[in-house]
Structures are given as structure tokens and as C-alpha cells.
Amino acid sequence: MTDDAELSDLLTLRLGYLVKHAYLGLAALMAQALEPYGVHPRELGVLSVIAADGAERSQNELASAVGMDRTTMVAVIDELESRGLVERRRSARDRRRNVVTLTDVGGTCLRDAERARAEAESAYLAPLDPDAARALTEALRVLYHAHADLRGGHPHPLPDAKEALRPAPGATANGSPAPAGPSAGS
Amino acid sequence: MTDDAELSDLLTLRLGYLVKHAYLGLAALMAQALEPYGVHPRELGVLSVIAADGAERSQNELASAVGMDRTTMVAVIDELESRGLVERRRSARDRRRNVVTLTDVGGTCLRDAERARAEAESAYLAPLDPDAARALTEALRVLYHAHADLRGGHPHPLPDAKEALRPAPGATANGSPAPAGPSAGS
DNA sequence: TATTGTTATACTCTATAACTATA
DNA sequence: TATAGTTATAGAGTATAACAATA
Numbered sequence: 001m002t003d004d005a006e007l008s009d010l011l012t013l014r015l016g017y018l019v020k021h022a023y024l025g026l027a028a029l030m031a032q033a034l035e036p037y038g039v040h041p042r043e044l045g046v047l048s049v050i051a052a053d054g055a056e057r058s059q060n061e062l063a064s065a066v067g068m069d070r071t072t073m074v075a076v077i078d079e080l081e082s083r084g085l086v087e088r089r090r091s092a093r094d095r096r097r098n099v100v101t102l103t104d105v106g107g108t109c110l111r112d113a114e115r116a117r118a119e120a121e122s123a124y125l126a127p128l129d130p131d132a133a134r135a136l137t138e139a140l141r142v143l144y145h146a147h148a149d150l151r152g153g154h155p156h157p158l159p160d161a162k163e164a165l166r167p168a169p170g171a172t173a174n175g176s177p178a179p180a181g182p183s184a185g186s
Numbered sequence: 187m188t189d190d191a192e193l194s195d196l197l198t199l200r201l202g203y204l205v206k207h208a209y210l211g212l213a214a215l216m217a218q219a220l221e222p223y224g225v226h227p228r229e230l231g232v233l234s235v236i237a238a239d240g241a242e243r244s245q246n247e248l249a250s251a252v253g254m255d256r257t258t259m260v261a262v263i264d265e266l267e268s269r270g271l272v273e274r275r276r277s278a279r280d281r282r283r284n285v286v287t288l289t290d291v292g293g294t295c296l297r298d299a300e301r302a303r304a305e306a307e308s309a310y311l312a313p314l315d316p317d318a319a320r321a322l323t324e325a326l327r328v329l330y331h332a333h334a335d336l337r338g339g340h341p342h343p344l345p346d347a348k349e350a351l352r353p354a355p356g357a358t359a360n361g362s363p364a365p366a367g368p369s370a371g372s
Numbered sequence: 373t374a375t376t377g378t379t380a381t382a383c384t385c386t387a388t389a390a391c392t393a394t395a
Numbered sequence: 396t397a398t399a400g401t402t403a404t405a406g407a408g409t410a411t412a413a414c415a416a417t418a
Contacts, residue, residue, distance in 0.1 A: 026201065027206070045197060136325040
């Protein structure tokens with residue numbers, strides 16, 4: 001029926017195969033790029049969300065914002081806290097909540113790791129001409145929003161900063177940057 | 187710094203996040219679409235490779251062709267064989283090799299499941315206009331081939347059909363189809 | 373000595389259930 | 396009663412090491 005050359009490309013015709021290996025390849029590249037900074041891709045995503053938000057978020061809110069389970073978030077925060085990148089403290093208004101804030105070290109780590117992430121993404125997209133790269137990311141973004149149902153509406157929502165306490169008086173005085181380019185998160 | 191709306195879209199700017207969720211979403215959709223046929227996406231990929239190849243392949247060759255470990259392939263073939271979709275038999279020329287062939291039932295299952303796969307892919311890409319969908323798949327294909335190093339050269343190769351015995355005289359008399367569209371495999 | 377299939381094992385990621393302390 | 400954090404547990408998916416049969 002088909003010769004070897006065609007057989008070799010057979011799976012390349014499958015969207016699922018391509019998407020899976022795009023994911024695996026980028027994840028591997030990203031993990032490697034972030035290794036010098038001691039953070040895993042999903043940890044960087046969490047740091048970014050903490051830094052980008054003016055309000056002080058609980059673990060629960062962070063979890064749903066990043067699209068991970070709250071039980072998984074416990075381990076992630078444990079790890080980040082043990083490395084001194086974030087701090088956990090009980091909310092005064094609702095003692096059930098753990099408010100997570102970035103430390104100075106965490107802010108520096110975030111900034112450096114974000115740069116590495118952006119570079120890794122650029123390297124990954126390098127084989128494509130700029131138009132193709134833009135078309136790819138835009139298509140992925142459209143599909144992401146169109147297929148929210150496949151995620152069970154998981155990520156995003158993020159409740160309206162009700163308990164917004166502002167970046168906390170003097171507790172978290174660090175110049176945490178607002179990440180710019182696209183990259184690997186959760 | 188940023189309000190909630192921007193925060194919600196923060197991760198959407200990350201390529202890794204988008205690719206990961208594209209993978210998860212499509213995988214979920216595909217698993218659901220194939221469920222009526224009793225095959226998992228990766229099993230369908232294996233069935234396709236078996237059917238598309240004129241030569242009779244060993245488990246080892248199938249594994250590397252699909253990009254999975256040979257120990258994983260054992261379990262996959264176990265499962266497919268227990269459902270009567272494929273047959274395993276020792277090669278006469280090299281008694282170490284297990285030659286895997288499709289049964290009639292397997293051929294029928296493959297044909298039906300392939301149709302379901304193509305439909306699921308279409309549904310997944312539906313939010314995009316045809317040009318954008320084409321651009322997406324083409325970009326993924328370029329990246330796949332460009333970043334073979336990130337996979338450790340895993341998939342493809344598939345040795346030159348040395349032990350090709352032809353579709354086996356009367357053993358595997360089924361009208362197995364050659365899959366057409368793009369879809370989910372390994 | 374190298375290779376194929378196999379088994380057992382382990383590791384990652386993630387989700388579920390249940391407990392506690394608060395509300 | 397409901398929610399946040401936590402813990403323990405279990406399930407995918409996959410990779411590594413070792414073994415038997417064969418080359």
C-alpha cells in the first residue's frame with residue numbers, strides 16, 4: 001500500500017500526534033531553560049500570577065487561576081516557600097485563607113526565569129517565519145477560548161478581588177516584574 | 187498593576203500554557219469520540235501504522251514508529267489482542283520477533299474509529315477558519331520535524347522493510363483502510 | 373555480545389476522598 | 396452547612412533495569 005517514507009509520515013498527519021509532541025517538546029525545552037533558576041514551568045506560572053495581581057490571592061484562587069487542583073497547589077507552594085520564593089500567611093479577615101506573596105528572592109527569580117522562558121519560546125518558534133509563528137499562537141488562543149468546555153471551565157474565572165489588601169504594606173517590598181512574552185505555564 | 191481581566195488572560199500569553207491545554211483538550215475530545223469503538227487514541231495510532239504498512243512489523247518496530255517505549259507497546263498489544271483486534275505470532279525468520287497483524291475485526295474497528303477521529307478533529311478545529319486551521323497544522327508539522335532533537339530522535343525511523351513478508355497469504359484477510367485526515371495518535 | 377519480548381519497578385502528574393479549622 | 400488548607404491515596408502514563416530466548 002504505502003512505502004516506508006509515507007509510513008514514517010503517517011502519524012504526522014494526525015493533529016493529536018502533532019499537538020502532543022509539540023507539548024512534550026516545548027515542555028522539555030522549557031524545563032531545560034528554567035533549570036538554572038531552579039523553577040519548574042508550572043511553578044513559574046504560579047509566580048507570574050502572584051506577581052501580576054495587585055490583590056492578595058489565596059491558594060485556592062491561585063489554583064483555579066492557573067488551572068490546577070488546589071491539592072496540587074499545596075505542594076507547589078510548599079516547594080516555593082521552602083526555597084524562599086514566596087511566603088504564606090493566614091488572612092486576618094478570613095482565617096481559613098492562606099495569602100501567598102512573593103519575596104524579594106522570588107521577584108528576582110521570576111524576572112530572570114521569565115526572560116529565560118521568553119528566550120526558550122523564541123528558540124522553539126525559530127523554525128517558523130514570523131507570520132507563521134503569529135498564526136500558530138493566535139490559532140491556539142482561539143481554540144483555547146473556544147474549547148473552555150473541554151477543560152470543565154477549569155482555569156480563568158478568578159473571583160473579583162474582594163479581599164484585595166493591596167501588595168501588603170511593607171511585607172512584600174520587591175520589584176516584581178510583569179511578564180511580557182508568551183511561554184510555558186501550568 | 188493589572189486588573190482581573192488582564193490577569194485572567196496572563197497565562198493565555200504563554201505558548202507552553204496554550205500548547206499544553208490544546209493537548210489536554212484535544213486528547214479529552216478524542217478519547218470521548220473513540221470511546222464507542224473501545225479504543226484509546228494511542229491504540230488507534232498503532233492500528234493505523236500496522237494497517238498502513240505492507241511489511242509485517244515487529245512490536246519493536248511499531249514502538250519506534252509510533253514513538254512509544256517497547257515495554258509500553260507490550261501492554262498495548264496485549265490489550266488489542268485480548269479484544270481480538272490484532273494477532274501476535276512468532277516470526278519464522280527471526281524467532282525473537284513478534285509479528286503483529288490486524289484481524290478482520292481490527293480492520294473494521296480501525297476504519298470506523300478513523301472516521302470518528304477525523305470528525306473529532308474537524309470539530310476541534312471548527313472555531314478556526316480554514317486558512318487558520320491549515321496554518322496551525324502546517325506550523326505544527328514544521329516544528330515537529332525541526333525539533334526532532336527534543337524527542338531524542340524518538341519516533342519515525344522505521345527500518346527498511348527487510349523482513350517484509352507481504353500482508354501474509356491468507357492470515358490477515360481484511361480490507362483495512364489507509365487513514366486520511368490528521369488526528370490523535372500516540 | 374546484541375537484540376526482542378517480557379516483567380517488575382519506579383517516577384511524574386494529577387485527581388479523589390476525607391480530615392481540620394474556620395466561617 | 397459550606398469553604399480553605401491539608402493529607403493520604405490512587406490512577407494514568409511512561410521510563411528504567413533486569414531476565415529469558417534467540418541471533
